[in-house]
Amino acid sequence: MITSRFLRVWQRNFVVWTKYYLSTLIGAIGEPLIFLWALGYGMGRYIVHIDGMSYLEFMAPGLWITACMNASSLECTFNTFTRLSTQKTYDAIIATPISPAEIAAGDVLFGATRSFITGNLVLAIYFLFGLIHHWSALFIPFIGFVVGLFFGSLGLCMTALARSYDFFTYYFILVLTPALMLTGVFFPVSNLPQPLRDIVSWVPLTQMVSITRDIFLNRWQWSSVGYIIYTLAFSLLLFLVAAKLMHRRLIK
Amino acid sequence: MRVYKGVKDRYQFTHKMNYIIQAQNLVKKYGHFEAVKGIDFNIPKASCFGFLGPNGAGKTTTMSMLYCFVRVTSGSLSIAGLTPPSDEREIKKILGIVPQDNNLDPDLSVFENLVVYARYYGLSLKQSKNKIEELLDFFELGEKRNVRIPQLSGGMKRRLVLARALLHDPKIIILDEPTTGLDPQARHLIWERLESLKKTGKTFVLTTHYMDEAERLCDELVLMDQGKILEQNTPHKLIEKHIGKETIEIIIDNQKVDSILDHLSPFKFTWEKTSARLFIYTHEGHKILEKLIQLNNFEFLHRRSSLEDVFLKLTGRELRE
Known part of the structure; x- marks a missing residue:
């Protein structure tokens, strides 16, 4: 059973994060900006338009999601593993009335919080670059939070199984990077061959990228809400697996 | 029962007492490996009870079962009338745990470590502030309150872990090798503090590899080897009897x-x-x-x-x- 005690774990992570937040934010904002500049202004000159948009406009929402994805993925893999294994912070926490599942919940929520913060900052920069034209963009940070919950839960599953930091290198290179390539961040999903397209359309990231793009362009529909609920449900499922794995890892 | 030698003595000694922890035929198996092979012990309230034994004797596994990090395979275990794993949360509320590793939060200061830890017990800063000040004083850490963990000496870290285990005023304190690797000054300071805490009616459960520590602190102890209890008695009687x-x-x-x-x-x-x-x-x-x-x-x-x-x-x- 998960009680509100998981908020204490979130709070602990937040307090620690305030000690080094600047370095994480520079990384989190820097990456999408470099991509935006290199691909949008550089390579984008050779691309006339995609689906009626300039390449910069097409890519900006996807890069925004990438920043959110990375924030919670890094938090719930490398950082969680440090707390789990190197620092043994979680052994200290389960000595108190807080359960492993509550630790998992606090971690995923904090991962999502970092996605939310990163998302807002990147959005503010987009605004300065003149990439935001509609008030509907105010809803976008919420999507960042949902993306954070999804990748936080997935990352936590990986962490609960990991024996060393090397494991995450595989996860980032073999899972997350291909996910970026295939889910419509850099080119439309419709360019993929048919069977792959069908698979990819079930991946929540694909839907989140497309919804975010729609919101940027102020052409979102009520069906978008269904996709958000789908992503949340998927995240919950992953979270339950992560909580179970975390319990198995901490209680022998 | 058959593993004891001094069964009769023990019963005369312990029957008058009020037990806070009771274990019967406690077993822990990891796969096919039996780390604890059916042990019995009763820990009297307000005493210091020691688990001694060479590496691999099953001490740490036994302690871990007490603080619910390790599930009991079979046998019964009762802690202040509560049974793990169903009463796990209630048990953890009355236990203060000093683990073998100093798992403090290295990014936080001494004071912040205590504040954050008190929150895990549901104590807000307002509720825990006085207790934290009192513990910083008691363990002579007041001057180090704003220092981050990597800058502390081994003895200070250990004292901080002890302070952390006392934030919620636990009834039972579990000490897993509390003074390993410390210099004599640091060890003596910790012993004195533990002795004065004992007078407040708290129960201590201790493992150690230092026999002088066990002799000084423990009212009663068990000697374990290969997952079994070889002996249970007061340190004095053990010496009299065997040596x-x-x-x-x-x-x-x-x-x-x-x-x-x-x-x-x-x-x-x-x-x-x-x-x-x-x-x-x-x-x-x-x-x-x-x-x-x-x-x-x-x-x-x-x-x-x-x-x-x-x-x-x-x-x-x-x-x-």
């Missing part, structure tokens, strides 16, 4: 052992031989000493017997790694 009051260590070649034992045959003693020493355990130290002085042929050392002698006698002298 005798005095020990004489004689530095001697192997071939001379028989002749010296012949010389000493009129006296009551037990003995043990290592590669370069003969250990004589006895209640009649002065008579044996007289004889040895008369023989005037050996280098020897006469001393009070210690728990370490009991430990080595019962668990053997071979390395355990």
Whole structure:
């Protein structure tokens, strides 16, 4: 059973994060900006338009999601593993009335919080670059939070199984990077061959990228809400697996 | 029950007491490996109870079952009337745990570590502030309150872990090797603090590899080896029973052992031989000493017997790694 005690774990992570937040934010904002500049202004000159948009406009929402994805993925893999294994912070926490599942919940929520913060900052920069034209963009940070919950839960599953930091290198290179390539961040999903397209359309990231793009362009529909609920449900499922794995890892 | 030698003594001693922790036929298996093989113990309230034994004896597994990090395979365990795992949260509310590793938050200061930890028990800063100040004073950490963990000495870290275990005013404090790796000053400071806490009615459960620590702190202890309890008694009675009051260590070649034992045959003693020493355990130290002085042929050392002698006698002298 998960009680509100998981908020204490979130709070602990937040307090620690305030000690080094600047370095994480520079990384989190820097990456999408470099991509935006290199691909949008550089390579984008050779691309006339995609689906009626300039390449910069097409890519900006996807890069925004990438920043959110990375924030919670890094938090719930490398950082969680440090707390789990190197620092043994979680052994200290389960000595108190807080359960492993509550630790998992606090971690995923904090991962999502970092996605939310990163998302807002990147959005503010987009605004300065003149990439935001509609008030509907105010809803976008919420999507960042949902993306954070999804990748936080997935990352936590990986962490609960990991024996060393090397494991995450595989996860980032073999899972997350291909996910970026295939889910419509850099080119439309419709360019993929048919069977792959069908698979990819079930991946929540694909839907989140497309919804975010729609919101940027102020052409979102009520069906978008269904996709958000789908992503949340998927995240919950992953979270339950992560909580179970975390319990198995901490209680022998 | 059959694993005990001093069953009768123990019952006379313990039956009058009020137990806070009771374990019957406690077993822990990891796959096919049986780390704890059906042990029984009863820990009286407001006492200090020690678990001693060589590496791999099952002490840490037993302790981990008490604080619910390890699930009991079979047998019964009751902690202040509560049973793990169903009452896990309630048990953890009354336990203060000092683990083997100092798992403090390295990014936070001394003060912040305590504030964050108190929150895990549902205590807000407002509720825990006075307690934190009191504990910082008690463990002489006041001056270090704003220092981050990596800048603390080993002794300070240990004291902070102890302070952290007391934030929620637990009834039972579990100490897993509380002074390992500390300098003598730091050890003595911790012992004094533990002794004064004992007077407040808290129960301590302790493991240690330092026999002087066990002898000083424990009212009663069990000696474990290979997942079983070999003995349970007070440190004093254990020494009396297995060793005798005095020990004489004689530095001697192997071939001379028989002749010296012949010389000493009129006296009551037990003995043990290592590669370069003969250990004589006895209640009649002065008579044996007289004889040895008369023989005037050996280098020897006469001393009070210690728990370490009991430990080595019962668990053997071979390395355990």
